[in-house]
Amino acid sequence: MQKIDQNFLDQVERTRAILDTVVDGIITISAQGIIETVNPAALGIFGYTEDELIGQNVKVLMPEPYKKEHDGYLAHHIQTGEKKVIGIGREVEGKRKNGQVFPMELSVGEMEVSGVKMFTGIVRDITERKFVESRQQEVEARTKAIIETVVDGIITINMQGIIETVNPATLRIFGYQDHEMIGQNVKMLMPNPYHDEHDGYLKHFADTGERKVIGIGRDVQGQRKDGSVFSLELAVSEMSVNGKRMFTGIVRDVTERKQAEKTKEEFISTVSHELRTPLTSIRGSVGLLMGGVAGEFSDKAKQLLSIAQNNTERLLMLINDILDLSKIEAGKMDFNFQEMDVQALLDHAIEANAGYGAEKEVHFVVENSVQGAAVHGDEGRLMQVMSNLMSNAAKFAPKGDSVKISAVRHHNQIRISVTDHGSGIPKAFQGTIFDKFTQADSSDTRQVGGTGLGLNITKAIVEKHSGRISFVTEEGVGTTFYFDIPEIKSHTLDTENETVLRPGVKKILVCDDEPDIASLIRLMLAQSGFEADIALTAEEAENLLRTQGPYSAMTLDIQLPNKDGATLYKELRSSKVIENLAVVFVSVQAERVCTTDPDIKDNPPPWVTKPIDENNLIDAIELAIEEKQGQQLVHILHVEDDADIRQLMVLLMDESFVITQAGSVKEAEMQLNDLQGNRFDLVLLDIGLPDGSGLDLLETISELTYPPEVLVFSADDIQVNEISHIKDSLVKSKTTNDQLVAKIKSVVANRKGR
Amino acid sequence: MAKQLQKILYAEDEPDIQSIAQMTLEMMGGYTLKVCNNGQEAVDAAEAFAPDLILLDVMMPMMDGPQALEAIRKIPALAETPVIFMTAKVQQQEIQGYKDLGAIEVIAKPFDPMTLSETINKLWEAAINS
Numbered sequence: 037m038q039k040i041d042q043n044f045l046d047q048v049e050r051t052r053a054i055l056d057t058v059v060d061g062i063i064t065i066s067a068q069g070i071i072e073t074v075n076p077a078a079l080g081i082f083g084y085t086e087d088e089l090i091g092q093n094v095k096v097l098m099p100e101p102y103k104k105e106h107d108g109y110l111a112h113h114i115q116t117g118e119k120k121v122i123g124i125g126r127e128v129e130g131k132r133k134n135g136q137v138f139p140m141e142l143s144v145g146e147m148e149v150s151g152v153k154m155f156t157g158i159v160r161d162i163t164e165r166k167f168v169e170s171r172q173q174e175v176e177a178r179t180k181a182i183i184e185t186v187v188d189g190i191i192t193i194n195m196q197g198i199i200e201t202v203n204p205a206t207l208r209i210f211g212y213q214d215h216e217m218i219g220q221n222v223k224m225l226m227p228n229p230y231h232d233e234h235d236g237y238l239k240h241f242a243d244t245g246e247r248k249v250i251g252i253g254r255d256v257q258g259q260r261k262d263g264s265v266f267s268l269e270l271a272v273s274e275m276s277v278n279g280k281r282m283f284t285g286i287v288r289d290v291t292e293r294k295q296a297e298k299t300k301e302e303f304i305s306t307v308s309h310e311l312r313t314p315l316t317s318i319r320g321s322v323g324l325l326m327g328g329v330a331g332e333f334s335d336k337a338k339q340l341l342s343i344a345q346n347n348t349e350r351l352l353m354l355i356n357d358i359l360d361l362s363k364i365e366a367g368k369m370d371f372n373f374q375e376m377d378v379q380a381l382l383d384h385a386i387e388a389n390a391g392y393g394a395e396k397e398v399h400f401v402v403e404n405s406v407q408g409a410a411v412h413g414d415e416g417r418l419m420q421v422m423s424n425l426m427s428n429a430a431k432f433a434p435k436g437d438s439v440k441i442s443a444v445r446h447h448n449q450i451r452i453s454v455t456d457h458g459s460g461i462p463k464a465f466q467g468t469i470f471d472k473f474t475q476a477d478s479s480d481t482r483q484v485g486g487t488g489l490g491l492n493i494t495k496a497i498v499e500k501h502s503g504r505i506s507f508v509t510e511e512g513v514g515t516t517f518y519f520d521i522p523e524i525k526s527h528t529l530d531t532e533n534e535t536v537l538r539p540g541v542k543k544i545l546v547c548d549d550e551p552d553i554a555s556l557i558r559l560m561l562a563q564s565g566f567e568a569d570i571a572l573t574a575e576e577a578e579n580l581l582r583t584q585g586p587y588s589a590m591t592l593d594i595q596l597p598n599k600d601g602a603t604l605y606k607e608l609r610s611s612k613v614i615e616n617l618a619v620v621f622v623s624v625q626a627e628r629v630c631t632t633d634p635d636i637k638d639n640p641p642p643w644v645t646k647p648i649d650e651n652n653l654i655d656a657i658e659l660a661i662e663e664k665q666g667q668q669l670v671h672i673l674h675v676e677d678d679a680d681i682r683q684l685m686v687l688l689m690d691e692s693f694v695i696t697q698a699g700s701v702k703e704a705e706m707q708l709n710d711l712q713g714n715r716f717d718l719v720l721l722d723i724g725l726p727d728g729s730g731l732d733l734l735e736t737i738s739e740l741t742y743p744p745e746v747l748v749f750s751a752d753d754i755q756v757n758e759i760s761h762i763k764d765s766l767v768k769s770k771t772t773n774d775q776l777v778a779k780i781k782s783v784v785a786n787r788k789g790r
Numbered sequence: 791m792a793k794q795l796q797k798i799l800y801a802e803d804e805p806d807i808q809s810i811a812q813m814t815l816e817m818m819g820g821y822t823l824k825v826c827n828n829g830q831e832a833v834d835a836a837e838a839f840a841p842d843l844i845l846l847d848v849m850m851p852m853m854d855g856p857q858a859l860e861a862i863r864k865i866p867a868l869a870e871t872p873v874i875f876m877t878a879k880v881q882q883q884e885i886q887g888y889k890d891l892g893a894i895e896v897i898a899k900p901f902d903p904m905t906l907s908e909t910i911n912k913l914w915e916a917a918i919n920s
Contacts, residue, residue, distance in 0.1 A: 305879070305881060308878070309849075309878045309879050312878030312899050312900060313804060313807070313878055313899065314806075315899075315900045316804075316806075316807050316810075316878065316899040316900035316901065317804070317806035317807055317810060318900075319900040319901075319902070319903070320806075320807065320810030320811070320814070320900065320901070320903045321806075321810060323902060323903040323904050324810065324813060324814060324903045324904075326904075327818075327903065327904045329813065329814075329817055329818075348900075352900060359881070363881075370882045370883065
């Protein structure tokens, strides 16, 4: 008996524990509706204490109309046994002590305890769930409204291409009813060849994951129900719904836009033609008069005719430019790309623009060229670019000056630049120089001519060549416009790791009778940022020095056919050529010649023996160049992630600086740890780098045998005295090119004086 | 002695341009011109005039330049006579279109009156010798 009691008590205890901890409220009421027990969760839900509820009618927990009806329910149920209240998961409303009405889920059970009928109510507060549900419904309704009303057609298809959903715009665009589309293959909306190719696309994607279809803004053709074909812009995206891959296609009918483009094109073409026709008469008449066909004119008349002629030419340029521009904007400018020799382009450009140069009293000179380099280009269009840049330079160059044209290799690209020593581009116009109708000064239009469209067109042409155009300018000093276009690979030297650039250092002439050794030397030089030409004999070397110079240095083999290297060296010395040319002997006999030849041994040039050690070769060349220039080269490590700023530095510094570039903390660490006995005099340091802060390098720098000076050049204003090892800092936005150069020079000069 | 360019059949509907071209081709080039106001006139005059070169505007009333070229090519004696179009419709694809019709070159309007004769002579010589 005792034992049973204990079991019974345990059971009660357990039940109580369950009731106390469940999250649902549990309430028992009598057949009259009087609350007999409540669990803590129920108290929490309704906000009452146990005392306040026990003995109360359960109606206190109900808002109207439940409250009024409840007694009736109970009576009805007891009389008829009909279960109006009892059941699972009804959604009703409850009322908290504070009067707040809330949604709840109610399950009512009926039981008999000691022959007395009772009810158990289990209540769950679903306020939050309701809130979430209503939000979801709202979002769904909104999304649905968007999809229903958007002007673009939205179609979802499955992996087999079967249409699953379409929005009303789709039906409107294609002219179908939705039941005619859903369940059909989406290729029904495509004319050939798309129609036949589509299954293949989908299969290809399913097999390989390769996206031939997916993407944004492809111009394709659609086919309406009536069979008409129209221009369509299509964006396809992939999505996963319940683990099922699907595609969403967004289609836009661009018939009207295409039509408008076509109309605009035709208009421009017609206008251009209509403008040209009277211009033909004007230009012809004035030209003939100027040409003396109708006899001689007085000076005054000539002056007037010349005004008419100049303005006719200007009007013609403007018409041509507007036509080009409209074609570019419509994406209709034709390009006939073929392999082009860079050298030939420069030669041709000089030839074609010499006349204009003469008119402006400037000379065009090729300063640097890359022999054998080729690019993919449209010759006519690149000539247009060259003419634009050259005529601009000529307009702004001082009379009698030279405008320099150069082509160099730059990171597997060919960089062609045009440099004038004009007034420079005022700061205010630098940002908009490539925009339409911008000229530095509106009065310039009259002074120097031009349409204000040239650079805009030039930029578009360069970009069509996968290139980019930019400029460096300094007021009162001059301007360099340059553009980079990719070099055709087979002609590219292996200079992928080219991080060393030597501003102002000219080419090097490699003289060696062994073609393989000559090529090897050229490769070694290229890896250190030197360009080189090859001569296989002394005669060839003399010829190149005469025609392709100036060179900064020459490597000279001793044993050469006909005339040996030592003899050539002596001739160069006596002819004074050598005053500006650093010579390095590269030969197994170099040591013998340099120590025994009576004409050489007193003042021998640097020499390197064979087999050639690359570091020795580069050291010897640098030493020789330094000796020739009568000054030590300053080695700068430029740590900067912005390629344009790196390039700017190269253009700013003269030939006495050797700049090594690093685009990240990691690259800079590599350069600093790989000095091999060389030194940096200065580190020009950016702070914000892709892989960390430039300041992280300070420790490495301070641990070097010859720690370089550190000059911070960053977007942030750094408090120099707070950080040791930093000499000074400049803020990018507040520093002019001149200030930067001056600061670098003064830091380096102070170091030397130390 | 090599054959020289002498007779040019020229069709142009714009009177001003007509007189300028005529003036420059006769005075500068010393050529003999037969000037026509449209393509039809050019076709009608072609066989009797027996030109060394035919210079055609493109847009003309009655018969335009390309149609005139087609008609002239059917005259056996003129099947090989070099034809140059002179037009203000000088978009790249248009130029290519005229060349595809069999023109040796397209001269853009406005032309330079001082160099027109020389340009035409060079083009003609190149075509004759090819």
